[in-house]
Amino acid sequence: MHMLVGCLASALLAPALPVSISPSTTTEKHAEAVPSETIFIRAEHVILRPGQVIDDAQVIVRGGKILAVGAGLSLPAGATEISGKYVCAGFIDPWGALGISPDELSDSSPTPATRSADGVxxxxxxxLRRDTLRAGVTTARVQVGTGSRIGGLGTLLRLTPTANTADVILSRECNLWMTVGLTSGSQPLFDSQGQFMGMGGRAADPFERVETVDRLVSTLQAGQNYLVQKNEYKHELEAWKKAIAEKETELEKDAKKAKKDREKAEKEATEKxxxxxxxxYKEDKKPNPPRYDDDNEVVARVANGEIPLIVHANRVSEIRALLQGLESLGRLRLILAGGAEATYFAKQLAERRIPVIVWPAPLGRARADEFEANDLSLAARLKQAGVQVLLGSGGMDPAASRDLPLMAGLAVGAGLDREAAFEALTIGAARALDMQDRIGTVEAGKDADLLVLDGEPLVSTTRIRNVIAGGRVVVTPEN
Amino acid sequence: MWNRTIQLTALLTLCALTGSATAGNGKIVIKCGRVITQAGPDIENGVIVIEEGRIVSIGKDVKTAWDAEVLDHPELVAFPGFVEAHSIRGMDRPNENIEIAPFLDVRDSIDPINFYFEDVLRQGITTINVQQGPMCVIGGQGRVVKPVGLTVDEMTVRSSIGLKIVAGARPGRSRATQAQALRKAFGDLQMYLEKLVQDKKDGKDYARREALFQGRDMDKDENKTGREMEGVAPWKVADFKIVPRGEVDDKQEPLLRLVEGKLMAFVYCDSGVAVNNALAMARAHGFLANTVLVLDGDAWKAADAIAEAGVPVVLGPAQMYVERDPITGKEIETFVPRVFFDKKIRFALQSLNSTAQSLWFQAAQCIGQGIDRKAALDAVTRTPAEILRLGKRVGALEAGKDGNVVLFNGDPISVKSTVQYVVIEGNLVYDRSKDSRARQLLQGIEQANAAPEAVEEAVDPHSGKKAAEEKKSGSEKKD
Structure with a gap:
C-alpha cells in the first residue's frame, strides 16, 4: 500500500521540483518516495551511538526519519509496533560492490568526473540486496572502475530493493577513488552468471608502483592548480571590470572633446x-578564463577537501610515496583502503587522521598485491596504534557486503575491540564519508536505518529480527 | 498537315509512356481481393486509386481514371507498406570514429544501391528511418527514406529527423562513463552558447568605447540580431537574441536545435539503467517530448519509468528476454513487447535483418504471444509512422496518404505469404515475377538455370511450405 502512495507522491512532487543546472551537474528527476508509515519500536536497550546506550527506550519512525528516541514515549496512533532486545543503527559498508554490474566494476575508462551513481x-x-539487509547492512559505498587507476566518484547506496533511484542513492559524490599497486589491466573477474571469481592482473614491480603514485599525485596537484587558476581569473576579471568601468566614465566625460578633436583633425587633413x-584605441585585454575541464572540476574539489579521496594501496613503498606526495595538499582528506602494510605508518596515519578501510577477509580471496592483508589482526593492530579503522568488504564482489558483519566478527576475534568494530560499521564510516548528519547513529532527525536485534550487535549468536531501511520495514522475522 | 503530325507524335508518346510500368502518368489503380487499410475496417474487393503519388480514393466502388495503369489481382491482399522505425543499415558503414558528431548527416553515408534496400522491398517495407549506429555518444542526424531511388535526395521522405544518442554502454566502457560523456556534451553546448553571448556583448562594449575615444558615432549596422532561445529546457542562455543565428558553430548547432525542440532524439538504451540515465538527460535538456527510446537488453525493466515519462519506444529485435533466477537457476522468459503492450506504452517493432526477422515476423510473433492483432499490426505501420511524425503520410491506406501499397498473396503476416507487388508513391517498384535474385535464392543456383516452370511453382500461394522455406533460406543467405 505505501508503495502505491509513494509512487503517487513522487508523481505529484516531480513537476514541482526546482530544477537547477550547471555544466558539471545534470538535474536528477524523481522525488524520493517518502514512506507514510509510522513505526514504533520498543527495546530493552537502544544503542544511540558507540558507548551510549539507554535502557527500556522507544524509537518512533515517521516519513523515513527517526522522529524521536527516548524512554517513556507513547505509542502514536496507527503505528506499526515492533519490539526487541537491542536497537542500533544499520551497518554501513564503506567499500562494497553491491548494486553495480560487473561491466561497470571492471570498467577501465573512468575519469575523475565519472559518477558511479550513473552505473547503479x-x-x-x-x-543480494535482500540477503545483505538481513545481515544488517543497510548502506554501501560502491564504485565503478575499482581496478582502474582512477575510478571516478563513488556513490553511497541504500540497499532497499526498489526501482526508484532517489530512494537508493544517498550520495552521488561520496568520494574520488584511485588505486595503486596493480598493473593497469587489473580488473575484477566475473563468470557468465555474474559471480565474482577474483581479481585479474598481476602485482606491479616497485618502480611501476611508485610511478603510479607519482601520476596520481600529479593529477591531484593539477586539480589544485586548476582551482588556483580559477581563483586568479576571478580576481583578474574583477580588476579588469573595475579598470574598464573607470575608463568608460573617463571616455564619456571626454566625449564632447573627442568629437571636437576629431572634427578639427578631419578639417586639418582635408586642408592639407x-x-x-x-x-x-587601446585598452587592457579581458582576461581569459582557464579552459573548463569537468575532470579538473572534480579533482579541484578533492584537493580542496570538499570530497574525500580513497586510495587503494597496500604496500610500504606505495603508502610512503602517497603520504609524502600528498603532504603538500594540506586540505585533502585521504582515506586508505586495503592498507596491508599500513601498520608501518601507523603513527603518521594517526597524526594526519587518515582512516584506513580494512578488508578483514579470510585467506584465499586476496589480490596479487595484498600479502599480509589477510592477517585478520590488521584492524586490531592499526586500532591499537591509534589509527581510525573502518571495515569494508573489498569492493569487488557484490555478494561480499552480506558477509561484512561476519568479517567484522572475525576482526573482533583477532583482537579488535567490539565497540571499535561497531563504530567502524556505523558512525565511523558515516563520518569518513561525510554522511554523519544522515546515518550512523540512532538520533532524532536522522534517516531511519535501524536494526532490531535479540542480542548485542556483532555477536555471532545474535539474530537480527527486523531491519528498517529509509523508514520502511524491509526485514521481519517472518520474511 | 502540321497539326496532324503533332497529334500523331503526341499519341505515340502517350502510348510509349503508358507502356512502361514505372514511369506512367502518375495514375495507378489497384484492385484486389481484400484491402487491409489499417485506418478502419478491411475492404473486400477494394479499389485503391493513386494519383501523383497520393491515394485519392479508396473503397469498394470508386471512380477510376480511364488512362490509369491498373493492377488487377483479385487473389491478392493489399496492405500499407511496413514502416521501419529505426535501422542502422543501408549506409556504407553504420558507425563513425567520432564520439560526438551531431554535425554529421546519414545523407552522406546512405548507399542507394545497397542490397539492403532491395531486400526490404521483398519484405514489404516502404519507409525506413536510417540512423547512425550505437558506437558513439552523440551521432549524426538520421533521415527517413523510401527504399527506391538512385540518389539519396530521391529516396528521402524526411531529412534531418533527429539525432542518434547512446545512453547504453559501448564495448569496453561503462554506462557511467557514457552518462558522463553525454553530460559533458550538453555542458559544453551550454558553456559555448554562454561564451558566444558574452563575446558578443564584450565586442559591442568595446566598439562603443572605441567610438567614444575616436569621437564618432556608433555604426548602425552592428545591430543584426537573432532570436531568443526556444524550447522547454530548464536552462536558458540569457540574451541569446544578441547572437545572429548564422554565427552558431555548425558543430554545436544541431545540439542547440535538439534542445530547442526542433530535432528528435533516438536514444539507444541497452539496459534499464541506461533508460533512467536517458530520461534524466532528456528532462534536463528539454527534449523529453521529442525522445524515442531504442531499446535493447533488459531495458524493458524500466517500463514504469518509460510509462511515467510518456515516451514511445522502438523495441529491439530480440523479443524474448531470457534470464536466470540467481537462486533457483531456473530460466525466466519475458516477452518484451507484451510488457509495453500491457503498460499501454506506444511501441514500434524493429527488424533484426531484412529477411527472416523482418517486421512481418516481429508482428506475427507478438500475436503468437497474446498481443491482439490490431496492436501488433499497428506496431509495424501506424505507430512507427506516428513516432516519426509521418502519421499523415504513411502507415495506413486512406485518401490523402502516400500511395505506398504492398500486395501479398495472403495475410501479410502469415508465414505462407510473400510480397507480390510493391507500389511506392504511385510507382510500381517491385514485381516478384521479375525478381531474378529472389528466384535464385529460392531455387538455388542449379535450379536457376533450369526450366522456367519451376518459378511458377514457387510463387504459388498454395505451396505454403515452399514459401516458408524461402523466407528461411533468405535469412541464411543474408546472415
Missing amino acids: DIYGFDH GKKFEEKK
Missing part, C-alpha cells in the same frame, strides 16, 4: 590634402 543497476541484485587617420 537498480533493476538487478534484488536477492592628407588622408584622415583615426586615433588607435
Whole structure:
C-alpha cells in the first residue's frame, strides 16, 4: 500500500521540483518516495551511538526519519509496533560492490568526473540486496572502475530493493577513488552468471608502483592548480571590470572633446590634402578564463577537501610515496583502503587522521598485491596504534557486503575491540564519508536505518529480527 | 498537315509512356481481393486509386481514371507498406570514429544501391528511418527514406529527423562513463552558447568605447540580431537574441536545435539503467517530448519509468528476454513487447535483418504471444509512422496518404505469404515475377538455370511450405 502512495507522491512532487543546472551537474528527476508509515519500536536497550546506550527506550519512525528516541514515549496512533532486545543503527559498508554490474566494476575508462551513481543497476541484485539487509547492512559505498587507476566518484547506496533511484542513492559524490599497486589491466573477474571469481592482473614491480603514485599525485596537484587558476581569473576579471568601468566614465566625460578633436583633425587633413587617420584605441585585454575541464572540476574539489579521496594501496613503498606526495595538499582528506602494510605508518596515519578501510577477509580471496592483508589482526593492530579503522568488504564482489558483519566478527576475534568494530560499521564510516548528519547513529532527525536485534550487535549468536531501511520495514522475522 | 503530325507524335508518346510500368502518368489503380487499410475496417474487393503519388480514393466502388495503369489481382491482399522505425543499415558503414558528431548527416553515408534496400522491398517495407549506429555518444542526424531511388535526395521522405544518442554502454566502457560523456556534451553546448553571448556583448562594449575615444558615432549596422532561445529546457542562455543565428558553430548547432525542440532524439538504451540515465538527460535538456527510446537488453525493466515519462519506444529485435533466477537457476522468459503492450506504452517493432526477422515476423510473433492483432499490426505501420511524425503520410491506406501499397498473396503476416507487388508513391517498384535474385535464392543456383516452370511453382500461394522455406533460406543467405 505505501508503495502505491509513494509512487503517487513522487508523481505529484516531480513537476514541482526546482530544477537547477550547471555544466558539471545534470538535474536528477524523481522525488524520493517518502514512506507514510509510522513505526514504533520498543527495546530493552537502544544503542544511540558507540558507548551510549539507554535502557527500556522507544524509537518512533515517521516519513523515513527517526522522529524521536527516548524512554517513556507513547505509542502514536496507527503505528506499526515492533519490539526487541537491542536497537542500533544499520551497518554501513564503506567499500562494497553491491548494486553495480560487473561491466561497470571492471570498467577501465573512468575519469575523475565519472559518477558511479550513473552505473547503479537498480533493476538487478534484488536477492543480494535482500540477503545483505538481513545481515544488517543497510548502506554501501560502491564504485565503478575499482581496478582502474582512477575510478571516478563513488556513490553511497541504500540497499532497499526498489526501482526508484532517489530512494537508493544517498550520495552521488561520496568520494574520488584511485588505486595503486596493480598493473593497469587489473580488473575484477566475473563468470557468465555474474559471480565474482577474483581479481585479474598481476602485482606491479616497485618502480611501476611508485610511478603510479607519482601520476596520481600529479593529477591531484593539477586539480589544485586548476582551482588556483580559477581563483586568479576571478580576481583578474574583477580588476579588469573595475579598470574598464573607470575608463568608460573617463571616455564619456571626454566625449564632447573627442568629437571636437576629431572634427578639427578631419578639417586639418582635408586642408592639407592628407588622408584622415583615426586615433588607435587601446585598452587592457579581458582576461581569459582557464579552459573548463569537468575532470579538473572534480579533482579541484578533492584537493580542496570538499570530497574525500580513497586510495587503494597496500604496500610500504606505495603508502610512503602517497603520504609524502600528498603532504603538500594540506586540505585533502585521504582515506586508505586495503592498507596491508599500513601498520608501518601507523603513527603518521594517526597524526594526519587518515582512516584506513580494512578488508578483514579470510585467506584465499586476496589480490596479487595484498600479502599480509589477510592477517585478520590488521584492524586490531592499526586500532591499537591509534589509527581510525573502518571495515569494508573489498569492493569487488557484490555478494561480499552480506558477509561484512561476519568479517567484522572475525576482526573482533583477532583482537579488535567490539565497540571499535561497531563504530567502524556505523558512525565511523558515516563520518569518513561525510554522511554523519544522515546515518550512523540512532538520533532524532536522522534517516531511519535501524536494526532490531535479540542480542548485542556483532555477536555471532545474535539474530537480527527486523531491519528498517529509509523508514520502511524491509526485514521481519517472518520474511 | 502540321497539326496532324503533332497529334500523331503526341499519341505515340502517350502510348510509349503508358507502356512502361514505372514511369506512367502518375495514375495507378489497384484492385484486389481484400484491402487491409489499417485506418478502419478491411475492404473486400477494394479499389485503391493513386494519383501523383497520393491515394485519392479508396473503397469498394470508386471512380477510376480511364488512362490509369491498373493492377488487377483479385487473389491478392493489399496492405500499407511496413514502416521501419529505426535501422542502422543501408549506409556504407553504420558507425563513425567520432564520439560526438551531431554535425554529421546519414545523407552522406546512405548507399542507394545497397542490397539492403532491395531486400526490404521483398519484405514489404516502404519507409525506413536510417540512423547512425550505437558506437558513439552523440551521432549524426538520421533521415527517413523510401527504399527506391538512385540518389539519396530521391529516396528521402524526411531529412534531418533527429539525432542518434547512446545512453547504453559501448564495448569496453561503462554506462557511467557514457552518462558522463553525454553530460559533458550538453555542458559544453551550454558553456559555448554562454561564451558566444558574452563575446558578443564584450565586442559591442568595446566598439562603443572605441567610438567614444575616436569621437564618432556608433555604426548602425552592428545591430543584426537573432532570436531568443526556444524550447522547454530548464536552462536558458540569457540574451541569446544578441547572437545572429548564422554565427552558431555548425558543430554545436544541431545540439542547440535538439534542445530547442526542433530535432528528435533516438536514444539507444541497452539496459534499464541506461533508460533512467536517458530520461534524466532528456528532462534536463528539454527534449523529453521529442525522445524515442531504442531499446535493447533488459531495458524493458524500466517500463514504469518509460510509462511515467510518456515516451514511445522502438523495441529491439530480440523479443524474448531470457534470464536466470540467481537462486533457483531456473530460466525466466519475458516477452518484451507484451510488457509495453500491457503498460499501454506506444511501441514500434524493429527488424533484426531484412529477411527472416523482418517486421512481418516481429508482428506475427507478438500475436503468437497474446498481443491482439490490431496492436501488433499497428506496431509495424501506424505507430512507427506516428513516432516519426509521418502519421499523415504513411502507415495506413486512406485518401490523402502516400500511395505506398504492398500486395501479398495472403495475410501479410502469415508465414505462407510473400510480397507480390510493391507500389511506392504511385510507382510500381517491385514485381516478384521479375525478381531474378529472389528466384535464385529460392531455387538455388542449379535450379536457376533450369526450366522456367519451376518459378511458377514457387510463387504459388498454395505451396505454403515452399514459401516458408524461402523466407528461411533468405535469412541464411543474408546472415
